[in-house]
Every structure is written in structure tokens, then in C-alpha cells.
Amino acid sequence: MTDSLLAPNLAEIRDEFLAVEERSRLQLLLEFSDELPDLPERYRDHPDLMERVLECQAPVFFFVEVDEDGIVHLFATAPEEAPTTRGFASILVQGLAGLTVDEVLAVPDDFPQMIGLSRAVSPLRLRGMSALLGRTKRRLRELA
Known part of the structure; x- marks a missing residue:
């Protein structure tokens, strides 16, 4: 790649x-969990507008918007008690920030495996991050 x-x-x-180092990657993921942006008020007050990522062990919800300039905005929430899941959500929220629909759709589906966490977290948790990315792309295709 x-x-x-x-x-x-x-x-x-x-x-x-x-x-x-591989053993420090989990700590970095936990740092990302602390950086997950708060939801905008329009979603904080209306969780029914958000979609749940059922593949995640913890309750992760997200919403995708595309602004008038074609820029994607991903909003996500995950409980503080699930820091690895929250970290994955934060990585995607931050990593997709400012991208166009086509750029998000071009993100490799295996991006979660590309960051070197396969030995630090369970395969189930990696599948959860992959599911969040996949659901984001699906939603963007629906909006197009």
C-alpha cells in the first residue's frame, strides 16, 4: 500500500x-479514546438519529453527514468504559475529517489492520472498527 x-x-x-513498539500501541489507542470529540448538540439530544454499530461489543453509535462542499463529517459515540472501542471510533472520526465522499470511499477496508494492533486487541474489536468504517461507506453510498 x-x-x-x-x-x-x-x-x-x-x-x-x-x-x-507493538506493546505501546494499546496505550496510543487509549490516548485516542480520550480525544473522541463530543457529539454536536443536534445528535446528543436525539440519539434516535444515530445508527448503532451492532458488530461492536460496546454500544457504538454514529451518524454521517456530507456538507454543501462535499466534505464528510463522521460523528460517533462510545462509552468511556470501552476505551479500545472508543479509540477506534476516535481514529476514524479524526482520520476521515475533511475528506470528500470519494476519498472516504477509497479508504482501504483493511485500514484497521494496517495500524498494527492485531496482537494488541482482539479480532472481535478489530472487526468492530472495520464495521464502523464499512457502515460509514455504506451510508455515504446511500446519500449519493
């Missing part, structure tokens, strides 16, 4: 994970 195929935000996140 060349960097030209991966959006700059995601390439930076991937490189950040791969630059640290």
Missing part, C-alpha cells in the same frame, strides 16, 4: 501507530 492511496490524516495515524 502506498501513501498516495491513503488519505493524509489516515496515513499520519497509521504511521504514528507503526512508529511505536
Whole structure:
């Protein structure tokens, strides 16, 4: 995979994970969990507008918007008691920020495996992150 195929935000996140020793990657994921942006009020007050990611062990909800300039905005929520899941949501929220629909759709489906966490977290948790990415792409195709 060349960097030209991966959006700059995601390439930076991937490189950040791969630059640290394998045993430090879980700590980095936990740091991302602390950086998950709060939901905008319009979703905080209306959780019924959000979609649940059923593949995640913890209750993860998300909503995707595309603004008038074609920029994707991913909003997600995950409980603080589920820091790895929350970290994955934060990685995607931050990594997809500022991308167009086509750029998000071009994100490799295996991005969660590209950040080097396969030995640090369970395959079930990685599937949850893959599901959040996949559901985001599905929703964007529906909006198109």
C-alpha cells in the first residue's frame, strides 16, 4: 500500500501507530479514546438519529453527514468504559475529517489492520472498527 492511496490524516495515524513498539500501541489507542470529540448538540439530544454499530461489543453509535462542499463529517459515540472501542471510533472520526465522499470511499477496508494492533486487541474489536468504517461507506453510498 502506498501513501498516495491513503488519505493524509489516515496515513499520519497509521504511521504514528507503526512508529511505536507493538506493546505501546494499546496505550496510543487509549490516548485516542480520550480525544473522541463530543457529539454536536443536534445528535446528543436525539440519539434516535444515530445508527448503532451492532458488530461492536460496546454500544457504538454514529451518524454521517456530507456538507454543501462535499466534505464528510463522521460523528460517533462510545462509552468511556470501552476505551479500545472508543479509540477506534476516535481514529476514524479524526482520520476521515475533511475528506470528500470519494476519498472516504477509497479508504482501504483493511485500514484497521494496517495500524498494527492485531496482537494488541482482539479480532472481535478489530472487526468492530472495520464495521464502523464499512457502515460509514455504506451510508455515504446511500446519500449519493
